[in-house]
Amino acid sequence: MLDAEMEVAVRRVWDIAATVTDPEIPVLTIEDLGVLRRVDVCGTAVTVTLTPTYSGCPAMDTMSVDVRRALATAGYNDVTVTLALAPAWTTDWISEQGKIKLNEYGIAPPTGHSARGTAGPVSLLLSVKCPRCSSLNTRELSRFGSTSCKALHECRECLEPFDYFKVL
Amino acid sequence: MSTTTGTPPAAGDTTAATLTSDEHGNIELGKLTLAAEVIGQGTVAPPAVAEYALWLGDDALVLAQNLGWWISRAPELEEDIAIGNIALDLIGHARSFLSYAGSASGRTEDEMAYFRGEEEYRSAQLFEQANGDFAHTIARNFIAGCFQHALYERLQGSHDETLAAIAAKSIKEVDYHVDHATQWVLRLAGGTAKSRRRLIVGFADVWPYVDELFRDEPLNDELAGVAVRQSTLRPAFDTRVAAVFAEAELEVPVGFTATGGGRVGKHHETLGPLLAEMQVLARQFPGAAW
Ligand SMILES: [Zn+2]
Numbered sequence: 338m339l340d341a342e343m344e345v346a347v348r349r350v351w352d353i354a355a356t357v358t359d360p361e362i363p364v365l366t367i368e369d370l371g372v373l374r375r376v377d378v379c380g381t382a383v384t385v386t387l388t389p390t391y392s393g394c395p396a397m398d399t400m401s402v403d404v405r406r407a408l409a410t411a412g413y414n415d416v417t418v419t420l421a422l423a424p425a426w427t428t429d430w431i432s433e434q435g436k437i438k439l440n441e442y443g444i445a446p447p448t449g450h451s452a453r454g455t456a457g458p459v460s461l462l463l464s465v466k467c468p469r470c471s472s473l474n475t476r477e478l479s480r481f482g483s484t485s486c487k488a489l490h491e492c493r494e495c496l497e498p499f500d501y502f503k504v505l
Numbered sequence: 506m507s508t509t510t511g512t513p514p515a516a517g518d519t520t521a522a523t524l525t526s527d528e529h530g531n532i533e534l535g536k537l538t539l540a541a542e543v544i545g546q547g548t549v550a551p552p553a554v555a556e557y558a559l560w561l562g563d564d565a566l567v568l569a570q571n572l573g574w575w576i577s578r579a580p581e582l583e584e585d586i587a588i589g590n591i592a593l594d595l596i597g598h599a600r601s602f603l604s605y606a607g608s609a610s611g612r613t614e615d616e617m618a619y620f621r622g623e624e625e626y627r628s629a630q631l632f633e634q635a636n637g638d639f640a641h642t643i644a645r646n647f648i649a650g651c652f653q654h655a656l657y658e659r660l661q662g663s664h665d666e667t668l669a670a671i672a673a674k675s676i677k678e679v680d681y682h683v684d685h686a687t688q689w690v691l692r693l694a695g696g697t698a699k700s701r702r703r704l705i706v707g708f709a710d711v712w713p714y715v716d717e718l719f720r721d722e723p724l725n726d727e728l729a730g731v732a733v734r735q736s737t738l739r740p741a742f743d744t745r746v747a748a749v750f751a752e753a754e755l756e757v758p759v760g761f762t763a764t765g766g767g768r769v770g771k772h773h774e775t776l777g778p779l780l781a782e783m784q785v786l787a788r789q790f791p792g793a794a795w
Contacts, residue, residue, distance in 0.1 A: 347524045376524040392597025392674055419547075422601060423670035425677060451677070480681065481587035485594065489583065505677050 351376045357403040364442045371430025384417040388426045391485035427451040440468045445501040467492035555609035557732045562602030563628035569595035594678040601671040619787035624770040631714040633773040644707035647686035652718050654679050655741040659733045694753035712758040717765030
């Protein structure tokens with residue numbers, strides 16, 4: 338096949354895989370999350386590489402199955418889904434579009450950037466904006482929330498609790 | 506964990522094409538095959554590396570199983586959730602280490618977790634210590650987290666790419682675990698007379714198991730540059746503990762030192778019952794999925 342044809346073939350697979358959403362945050366696709374890392378096409382064989390968000394994230398199995406199902410529906414039968422641990426996933430990989438979708442969904446997107454190797458996550462906390470009323474007058478209730486990736490915050494303006502996607 | 510079927514394209518195959526996502530979520534097209542960044546599956550651990558992966562995987566798994574007992578019993582709902590999430594992270598680390606350890610002998614992560622006997626486990630006895638009351642759990646978790654943090658910090662530089670990748674992934678989560686334990690050490694130490702007394706008792710009870718964590722084993726000589734020599738982690742551990750203890754106005758406990766032996770299969774009496782509960786379902790219904 339010509340290079341251009343291969344690129345089209347790969348792009349087609351990528352676009353199908355990119356429709357798969359996070360089962361726990363259904364507004365986000367695995368592309369928005371930065372979980373979809375790579376697509377390889379070799380003849381009729383397709384390999385899709387995902388990276389886990391958190392090591393123990395139970396949604397990874399579902400996402401792998403969903404990628405396979407989406408591709409099977411589109412006629413790809415020789416599909417391999419691999420999980421890559423390195424480089425380690427970071428919230429910096431969530432796309433701008435993804436952050437907007439998170440906020441609209443009611444989850445405050447991560448503030449600031451991952452800074453491993455310098456000060457750790459704790460000393461870098463910036464103000465978290467309430468996804469309902471946009472107030473910055475919020476506080477952390479618990480650093481661990483309803484799933485591995487979230488912390489629980491509360492807004493002191495509208496008094497509602499909300500999830501915050503914490504920096505990793 | 507594994508969802509692999511078939512085989513990835515061979516390196517250099519001219520009919521292969523690739524699409525990757527770069528660090529900013531942009532997309533880049535290129536004619537690449539599997540790059541060095543793809544680590545995780547299909548790598549077979551050399552026997553000595555597999556043994557070392559077993560140490561770290563068993564530490565994480567045993568602690569996760571211990572923490573599971575707190576679910577629905579923590580002092581408040583937020584703690585239930587925090588401890589559950591920490592346990593989940595640790596299970597993730599254990600899955601990576603045990604999958605890698607099992608690759609040397611063709612065993613799956615489940616076979617490693619459910620079908621090894623007590624004497625085949627390689628966890629250090631600190632991780633096997635019972636939850637006790639909440640203060641005991643915090644004391645044990647604090648020590649475990651400080652040790653794992655110091656270890657993973659260095660293991661990221663291992664010559665073994667898989668170990669380095671697991672360490673780089675895990676340390677980001679252990680950051681949060683250490684933070685959680687530290688906040689509670691400060692809160693309990695500075696809380697009521699009762700909370701402070703219980704925390705001091707907790708540290709006194711688990712401290713005998715600290716030394717074992719930093720003991721070098723013959724395996725360390727075989728794995729220079731691959732494994733981290735435990736004894737060299739002690740200064741980083743002591744520095745972190747000293748800083749938190751100073752703020753909490755606690756003193757490092759003095760007392761006996763346990764003989765240890767977890768790395769050669771000699772375990773604390775708590776491990777047997779823990780494994781029995783963890784393994785019973787898989788053994789009673791082999792191949793069961795849930
Ligand atoms: Zn608000």
